[in-house]
Amino acid sequence: MDKLVVFGARPLIGEVKISGAKNAVLPILAATLLTDEPCTIKNSPNLRDTNTMIRILRSLGKNVEFDRDVIEVTSKANGKFTAEYKLVSTMRGSFCVLGPLLAKLNKARVSLPGGCVIGVRPVDLHLKGIEALGAEVKIEGGYVNAKAKILKGNHIYLGGEFGSSVLATENVMMAATLSKGKTIIEAAACEPEVEDLANFLVKMGARIEGQGTPRIEIEGVKNLHGAEHKVIPDRIEAGTFLIAAAITKGKITLNGVIWQHLLAVIDKLAQAGVRVKRTDGRMIVNAKTRLKPVNITTLPYPGFPTDLQAQFMALMAVTPGISIITEKIFQDRFMHIAELNRMGANIQREGPHSIVQGVKYLSGAPLMASDLRASAALVLAGLVAKGRTDISRIYHLDRGYENLEVKLKALGANVRREKE
Numbered sequence: 001m002d003k004l005v006v007f008g009a010r011p012l013i014g015e016v017k018i019s020g021a022k023n024a025v026l027p028i029l030a031a032t033l034l035t036d037e038p039c040t041i042k043n044s045p046n047l048r049d050t051n052t053m054i055r056i057l058r059s060l061g062k063n064v065e066f067d068r069d070v071i072e073v074t075s076k077a078n079g080k081f082t083a084e085y086k087l088v089s090t091m092r093g094s095f096c097v098l099g100p101l102l103a104k105l106n107k108a109r110v111s112l113p114g115g116c117v118i119g120v121r122p123v124d125l126h127l128k129g130i131e132a133l134g135a136e137v138k139i140e141g142g143y144v145n146a147k148a149k150i151l152k153g154n155h156i157y158l159g160g161e162f163g164s165s166v167l168a169t170e171n172v173m174m175a176a177t178l179s180k181g182k183t184i185i186e187a188a189a190c191e192p193e194v195e196d197l198a199n200f201l202v203k204m205g206a207r208i209e210g211q212g213t214p215r216i217e218i219e220g221v222k223n224l225h226g227a228e229h230k231v232i233p234d235r236i237e238a239g240t241f242l243i244a245a246a247i248t249k250g251k252i253t254l255n256g257v258i259w260q261h262l263l264a265v266i267d268k269l270a271q272a273g274v275r276v277k278r279t280d281g282r283m284i285v286n287a288k289t290r291l292k293p294v295n296i297t298t299l300p301y302p303g304f305p306t307d308l309q310a311q312f313m314a315l316m317a318v319t320p321g322i323s324i325i326t327e328k329i330f331q332d333r334f335m336h337i338a339e340l341n342r343m344g345a346n347i348q349r350e351g352p353h354s355i356v357q358g359v360k361y362l363s364g365a366p367l368m369a370s371d372l373r374a375s376a377a378l379v380l381a382g383l384v385a386k387g388r389t390d391i392s393r394i395y396h397l398d399r400g401y402e403n404l405e406v407k408l409k410a411l412g413a414n415v416r417r418e419k420e
């Protein structure tokens with residue numbers, strides 16, 4: 001297992017290229033199951049999760065080549081319709097093969113992903129959506145078994161207790177592309193990754209309107225064909241670098257970003273006293289000024305993303321004053337608090353809220369990464385802490401950040417990967 005060793009207290013200065021979005025490439029790869037024709041996916045991030053999805057596609061009979069940032073998916077699926085537990089359990093995103101398998105083969109057997117450290121993470125909305133399209137669903141032996149003689153379009157309300165669901169919207173949208181007649185998904189997730197998937201499906205011949213809004217309309221078609229697509233930039237990676245500049249009081253230019261996708265984060269950084277300037281396809285973040293505490297509440301897009309909550313908490317941990325961070329998407333996504341407190345932070349959890357009392361400095365410590373975004377928060381804290389921070393179990397980080405330590409080093413960070 002690898003660990004990261006970080007020495008803090010240096011401003012990050014320079015330019016960084018943002019990779020393609022993890023949460024867009026995963027469902028886009030799953031969508032290639034909807035056709036027998038070749039697909040080319042450009043700007044694909046080389047991540048552990050991308051490679052897990054590639055292994056799932058191969059297990060389902062696809063031929064997949066990954067060269068630099070281009071993924072080519074060819075060959076006919078071989079009629080296999082089971083996504084195995086050992087792959088699905090390592091990455092929840094793989095559950096989005098359910099919709100395409102069901103639509104293409106009229107049956108799917110997909111392992112239930114189970115809970116994870118950020119919360120219970122049920123799949124009731126996924127199942128409600130495909131049942132509304134006419135699938136018969138049974139849970140047996142830890143698997144979802146779904147079958148349908150024919151899928152038929154329907155009017156589906158997909159809102160849940162915590163708002164819309166990204167992967168459920170994606171699963172139902174993919175299943176609906178090959179259903180008979182019209183499907184309307186209400187309370188659909190509006191995340192840019194859902195929109196990117198829909199845009200790819202349209203290139204494959206799907207008839208979809210309203211992507212990026214809470215009402216998506218899909219007119220089913222008989223077949224989908226191969227397509228070529230360039231994945232959108234990763235707004236969460238971009239947000240992590242914006243916060244990295246803020247926490248180290250540095251100046252970073254981010255290349256290949258979409259400003260519109262980061263409005264909530266830019267707004268909160270502005271309230272904290274960090275200026276982000278927009279130029280053509282780039283952002284410049286300059287954080288020389290004194291920081292102010294701000295409260296954040298995570299919400300579905302275009303609200304503040306839950307996937308940046310931990311990183312923002314690391315920033316507030318070293319910002320004088322009190323800030324309140326409220327998690328409204330994943331109730332237990334607070335595993336990073338204990339580790340940040342081990343570095344000298346003063347953070348208390350009260351149900352869905354965390355009260356962060358900014359401290360003058362953090363000190364380096366041996367830390368344990370618990371999930372992807374929590375790991376990123378620990379790296380950010382390490383970048384500003386006094387002394388040495390060792391972060392173990394960084395396979396979590398490798399799930400969602402491409403070459404993080406290489407990119408940080410290029411910005412002047414003192415960070416290295418070591419074998420434990």
Ligand code: EPU
Binds near residue numbers: 026122165307
């Ligand atoms: N929910 C239900 N029932 C369902 C599905 C979801 O109650 O059937 C609840 C969830 O428990 C949660 C809320 O709805 O409270 C929203 O969850 P959502 O389904 O939108 O999350 P997801 O689709 O499983 C994706 C991302 C996550 C990201 C969330 C929220 C992928 C592969 N994953 O997960 O990304 O946090 O949307 O934006 O797209 C990450 O990248 O680190 C990550 C966890």
